[in-house]
Amino acid sequence: MKLLHTSDWHVGKVLKGQSRMAEHVAVLKQVVDIARGERPDLVIVAGDLFDTAAPTPDAKRVVTRALSALRRTGAEVVAIAGNHDNGAELDALRSWAEAAGVTLRGSVRDRAEDHLITGRTAGGEDWRLVALPFLSQRYAVRATEMFALSAAEATQTYADHVGRLLARLTEGFDGGVVNLVTAHLTVVGGMLGGGERDAHTIQAYAVPATVFPTSAHYVALGHLHRRQSVLGPCPVHYSGAPLAIDFGEEENTPSVTVVEVTAATAAKTRDVPVTSATPLRTVRGTVAELSTMDTGDAWLRVYVTEQPRAGLREAVQEVLPRALEVRIDPALLAETEAPQRAQRSGRAARDLFADYLSSRGHADPDVVALFDRLYGEVAH
Ligand SMILES: [Mn+2]
Numbered sequence: 001m002k003l004l005h006t007s008d009w010h011v012g013k014v015l016k017g018q019s020r021m022a023e024h025v026a027v028l029k030q031v032v033d034i035a036r037g038e039r040p041d042l043v044i045v046a047g048d049l050f051d052t053a054a055p056t057p058d059a060k061r062v063v064t065r066a067l068s069a070l071r072r073t074g075a076e077v078v079a080i081a082g083n084h085d086n087g088a089e090l091d092a093l094r095s096w097a098e099a100a101g102v103t104l105r106g107s108v109r110d111r112a113e114d115h116l117i118t119g120r121t122a123g124g125e126d127w128r129l130v131a132l133p134f135l136s137q138r139y140a141v142r143a144t145e146m147f148a149l150s151a152a153e154a155t156q157t158y159a160d161h162v163g164r165l166l167a168r169l170t171e172g173f174d175g176g177v178v179n180l181v182t183a184h185l186t187v188v189g190g191m192l193g194g195g196e197r198d199a200h201t202i203q204a205y206a207v208p209a210t211v212f213p214t215s216a217h218y219v220a221l222g223h224l225h226r227r228q229s230v231l232g233p234c235p236v237h238y239s240g241a242p243l244a245i246d247f248g249e250e251e252n253t254p255s256v257t258v259v260e261v262t263a264a265t266a267a268k269t270r271d272v273p274v275t276s277a278t279p280l281r282t283v284r285g286t287v288a289e290l291s292t293m294d295t296g297d298a299w300l301r302v303y304v305t306e307q308p309r310a311g312l313r314e315a316v317q318e319v320l321p322r323a324l325e326v327r328i329d330p331a332l333l334a335e336t337e338a339p340q341r342a343q344r345s346g347r348a349a350r351d352l353f354a355d356y357l358s359s360r361g362h363a364d365p366d367v368v369a370l371f372d373r374l375y376g377e378v379a380h
Contacts, residue, residue: 001125001178003259004035004075007046007222008241009066010084012059014051015246015280016324018299021058026276027243028066031256034272035073038258041121043075046222046239047082047134047184054086071101076119081106081133082184082222090133105131108139108165115169125262127178130169134184134223135162137205155205163211173215178263181212182220187236193225193249209236218259218267226252227271235267243277247301247325250280283320284329287312291319298322303329308362310370333361349375 009028013020035043049063071077079102081087090106097104103117118128140161141154149157162185173179186206209232212219216234226249227240239257244250254274261267281298283290286306300323302316313326344352353371357363 001042001121001127001261002038002040003218003261004038004040004043005046005220005237005239005257005259006031006242007239008048008225010048010051010241010245011063012051012055013245015299018324021062023243023277024062027274028062030274030276031242032066032069034256035070035075039073040075040258042127043070043077044182044220045079046182046220047080048084048222049079050085052084067102068100077101078103078117078129078131080131080182080184083134087133105133107133108135112168125178127180129180129182132165132169132183158205159207162207166211170213170216173213176263178261179216180218180220181216184222186223187230190224190230190238191226191228193240193252196225212236217261225249227255237269242274244280247280247282250282287315287319290316295320295322299324301325303327305329305332308360309364310367
């Protein structure tokens with residue numbers, strides 16, 4: 001059978017004030033086009049369909065249309081909730097989704113059978129898919145345990161919990177059927193894409209790849225935005241996000257993963273690039289250097305290698321109108337040594353403010369003069 005594995009759409013993402021909605025429409029259209037060309041039997045969306053737990057009506061329309069369009073290619077469609085999704089809300093839509101031929105699993109239920117989805121391809125191959133949506137560590141590691149355990153023990157408990165769940169859910173995996181797993185989690189050794197929220201938590205609650213059984217023919221993961229396979233007892237893959245979600249992910253090649261697998265042969269994977277999103281780029285330089293750069297239509301994060309001064313952001317945005325984030329180069333700020341804290345008592349506000357500015361590498365007489373004028377207006 002053939003699978004199309006995708007994840008981490010993050011529809012509704014607003015990047016530094018810039019909506020990505022038009023890009024998402026184009027990206028998901030391309031994913032649907034790929035599905036039309038590839039004709040997979042099953043499409044798996046491994047979580048983080050939305051960027052937030054309270055998506056806008058626009059975001060909901062884009063996601064539901066994409067799921068329906070994928071279904072219309074003739075594929076079964078299964079989607080699970082990620083940590084960014086509102087699992088309970090996805091579950092609330094289950095009966096509607098089912099009527100449209102789309103299977104949703106929003107949150108972990110106490111009935112194991114609820115997480116086992118079975119099907120048969122047009123060619124007569126049987127498959128079963130264990131669908132485990134994101135399991136919150138707050139839910140998995142009860143508060144009482146958190147107080148009594150060290151961080152390492154709490155992580156172990158989360159990994160144990162996920163391991164026990166997967167062992168229970170996959171205990172019926174046996175021969176003659178294509179055994180599949182989808183989950184939204186971090187596997188130990190996985191490489192972050194760069195833009196995932198709260199990277200610390202993502203790494204702290206990593207589970208070992210040994211939670212997946214040798215009897216699985218393919219494990220379709222979401223959560224890490226970088227396309228990668230993970231060493232494990234069976235084929236374990238992250239499809240990665242189909243577009244760079246945030247700065248730091250510009251080195252990833254966004255794609256979907258097409259998988260050919262049978263009950264008797266090892267899964268063969270192939271990456272199909274998704275190219276419709278606007279690229280993200282990080283550039284560095286002085287305003288003069290930046291003004292000579294050709295950055296095309298990319299959204300930019302700009303690290304300016306100049307001392308901070310009033311109007312610097314505007315100067316950058318004038319030469320690079322697609323700069324969404326403008327910051328002083330962190331390397332430059334680190335070089336600026338913080339002077340000794342000056343004696344405060346008995347000194348004028350203007351002098352204290354000037355000291356503060358120079359301590360931040362921002363000695364700009366225009367700003368001091370403006371402060372002086374505004375302070376004069378409110379102090380009398
Ligand atoms: Mn995620």
